[in-house]
Amino acid sequence: MMDRCGRCKNEKTPLFKMSRLNSLLCSSCFEDYYERKVKNTVLKYGMLNGVNKLAIAASGGKDSMALLKVFSELFPHIKFAVIHLNLGIPGHSDECIKVVEKFCIENSIELLVYDLKKYHGYTIGDLSNLKNNKRICGVCGIVKRHLMNKVAYENGFDTLATGHNLDDVVEILFNLYLNGNVEEMSRIKPVAPSMNPKLIRKIKPLIEVTDQEDLYYVISKNLDYASSECPLIKGSRMVERKNLILRIEEEIPNFRYRFLKTHLKRFLPILKEHSQPITLRECDVCSMPSVGSICSFCKLSSRILNWVENA
Ligand code: AMP
Ligand code: FES
Ligand code: ZN
Secondary structure: OOOOOOOOOOOOOOEEEEOOOOEEEEHHHHHHHHHHHHHHHHHHOOOOOOOOOEEEEOOOOHHHHHHHHHHHHHOOOOOEEEEEEEOOOOOOHHHHHHHHHHHHHHOOOOEEEEEHHHHHOOOHHHHHOOOOHHHHHHHHHHHHHHHHHHHHHHOOOOEEEOOOOHHHHHHHHHHHHHHOOHHHHOOOOOEEOOOEOOEOEEEOOOOOOOHHHHHHHHHHOOOOOOOOOOHHHOOOHHHHHHHHHHHHHHHOOOHHHHHHHHHHHHHHHHHHHHOOOOOOEEOOOOOOEEOOOOOHHHHHHHHHHHHHHHO
16 A cells, blocks of 8 residues: 555555654645745744845755755845855866856856855865864854855845754753853844844744755755765764764654754843853954954955864
């Protein structure tokens, strides 16, 4: 006997095995489930309130391609541009840029590509020869965060959407709670308002959908996405932690969602009450907001250039 969709009860293929719902869904019931969930998140957190000029940061991976598609489907009247950072990762970045370019051309979306090598003289690929693999993702994260914000700011956008999903955010939170990193914890939320004219408001429309659901959405919608994983991620602590969290979820159903909810509802209000406003100044090198005289991106860039030149 053929399996049936858990919702419409029809015998259709493909059927997606939904870990979170513990059921099978056909393509159309799955797309309906996914789109409703994302729409609900966007509306619940007021992500589009007051937005005039929206950019979506797309790496070309399954999450950001799912985000571009679901956004176009749900909010066809809202115009957005795409920002892509070319990080120069061998065997990966070329594929990523092609995927993003193709989507933007086919859907007539403005694309801004920012090339790390061209403007800063190094690539993330250069780091792989120099640094312990376990730390590259953290270094790369600082570069990506800074550049996504900078490109959005310099091009006059007021809101930047990223494809961070539930697994990404819970992995970040897990680590922050483990280390008691209270400052950073208070910044993890679905909507991060702008704290400074040069810091763009950030939104995470996929914060309530999982890695698996993003993957199913791109498959169901027959979308191209970068099939190559970032080769530098292998063996990183981030991947180990994501796997650990999936194992916890097997024992504690809905663990990821509960963790996120507890963080947002219980801890964030207390953290907010006790946190001191940070005074920002301009970085002496790049003039973007910074706590010290030189921002963490510029400090890192000069160290990387040093390593690369002396390698
Ligand atoms: P990651 O840090 O790789 O988990 O990516 C989180 C989100 O940051 C993605 O869903 C994208 O929205 C954005 N992002 C990551 N890498 C890039 C990139 N190379 N270009 C543009 N956006 C990116
Ligand atoms: Fe940053 Fe792989 S994309 S280390
Ligand atoms: Zn700087």
